[in-house]
Amino acid sequence: MAPRRKTLRGLVAWPAVFALAALSLLPAHAPSQQDVSEFEKRLARINEEIRVLRTRVEEVSKRESELLSQLEHIVLSKKLVRNEIAALNLQLEKLNGDLAATRETIAGLRDRLRGEQRSIEKTLVTLYKYGRFDFLHFLLQAENMSTVFSESRHLTLLARHQQDVIASYLKTMADLRSAEADQEKKKAEVAGLIAESGRKRQELEAQEVENRALVQQIRKNREKYQQALEEQKERARQLQILMDRLASQEVVLPFRFVPFYEKKGKLPWPISGKVITRFGIEPYLNTRTMNNGIEIAPPKDNTVVSAIHPGKVVYADYFQGYGNLLIIDHGMNYYSLYGHCDEFMVRKGDFVREEQPIAVAGDLGSLKGVSLYLEIRYKARPLDPLQWLKRR
Template identity: 30%
Template sequence: MLADDSVLERQRRDLETIEREVETVRRDLATQRAARAELARELQQAERDVASLARAGHQLAIEIADQESVIERLRRALADEQQALAREQRALADLLRAVYAAGPADRLKLILNQEDGHRLTRLLSYYDYINRQRRERILGTQARATRLVELAAAADEEVDRLRRLAEHQGRSQQKLEEAQTRRRALLAELEQTIAGRGERVAQLEADAETLRRLITSLEQREQIDAEADVQLVPIAQRRGQLGWPVPGRLVTRFGAPKDGGPMTWDGIVLAVPEGVPVRAVHPGRVVYADWLRGLGLLLIIDHDDGFLTLYGHNQALLKEAGEWVVAGETIALSGTTGGRDAVGLYFALRHQGRPVNPEQWLAARAH
């Protein structure tokens, strides 16, 4: 069989998987865009609330300023009335002292003494005038006292109204801040949701494009040269006897969860220092030696009978597509390409395009 056939089958399956995932993410993105429309409506309402509260706060500030002016006017009027009351009290005291000094019997004495008529008339008029002034000043003092009480009550009422307005302004300000906080949260959620989904779609489409180019390259590759027709021991007969590609420690097992998500590892990862020789586990033909998204510098060997071995995250590839290798031959140097944080070799085994557990095919050794 052609070496490229198994690779093509595997890559086509991978491409179909990615294309299905792209479609799923696109559907999710459509759902998120619908959610974005809803968030936009909520955002619009939040902004309207902010504007309404801002207008109310502005109007409230004007009313508070007006009430402060009223309070100031009342305070000035109150001071004026207090001064007038003091003057009336002093005048009343002076009048009372004058009447008291004249004595209660003076008027009667004037009448009985039969003194000069003109003088008597003037004196009687004087007493009448004093009595009228006394009554008027007493009534005036009482009226000013009543007015003073009314003004004081009005001042207290305005002060209480000002306090209620201030409390209302505080509550309105709190609502304004809450509305602004909701606006920021809605905006951040909106931007993060759309950006995240868009980035995921772009990444998947880039992965799919990489696989398409690889498939095209493999489809154009010529049949394996007849001159390299080496008689190989079938790899199926060496199950449990294959040599390890590197002497590193096993850090990721076949089938383990990948990045905490639903996907699982279709190979194993061996931790090794950078630059360690990577060796072929069985003779075969190199059918792929290039960079691949997610696996970095990747080398694939076809061992016939539908078996492929994959070596990823290499620092450098020492073989090219089309070259034959023997078991134990150095084919690459370990590294961190393809986005790995730690140095390690990705090693996988495929049969008829399906992942199989490579640990079951490697010779037993201490881990």
């Protein structure tokens, strides 16, 4: 009998490796359709920003003879890299989620296998007991022919079901291993792209050092400063053309509000920080510069820009010389302009309330680092913002 018991142990052990899978096919804990849709929307939004930035970088690179264009090229390129890294991080986040779901599925399979192992062993013991592997022995043990036919049919079904379960398990495990290997490969690819973007950003940070040196050169060299002023004057002229066009398309706001002119000296500040450029004529290096607005340098931990009065966003786009520019129509021919924005939090056509966050301050189009450029206009004519904002 000893050899026979040894055979039984072998029979029990072999299916335990494969058939544990039998009933272990747990559904994968995959991300919900809503999660996937949200990921796709976020990725599409970032990719669209990347597309727009690449177009702008190409446009600016064509004007590299202009000092201000050289500065804008560097700042735009840095923002482009940040968006590329954001897109890669988003893809990596999804891949990590997929990998976690795969690991959870495999863990569930193994738990289910351990639970089914005892059942399978019992089945094998039963098969052995009734001589499934020795039909003649089974016939001799059977009490009557009815038992023979009944048990034979049941055991055949068990064996057939066991084979189907094993085949399904092996296929599922192969699929899971393949999927996990594929995701690990993608994860490695994305990590490589992130590393590449990191190196690219380091290069751009080195260029930013050159950028700051160029800014200093412009501000200290009268000839270069004069060239930059002439370039900025042309851009101010283009902005005036835009404002004239907007003023001819007066917006009627669909809600009640306090008229802008009644808020003179009472308007909230769009951002905290120090005023680094004032309205009006500014003498510098024996030159005279006319500023149509003010520049505010915010603290590093608070760069969110807020609307100074209710109105409608009539412009939200890149504007050469001013970076990303927002223009809000406050009704009755009053406007506020917000330049050097790093990103917008509203879109053209949106209605905004007073002190609603509308943008984040940046350094695009600025000679003075991260700042907000603010203008207030009446019928396209610039007004001194400091006379309209609350005293502080």
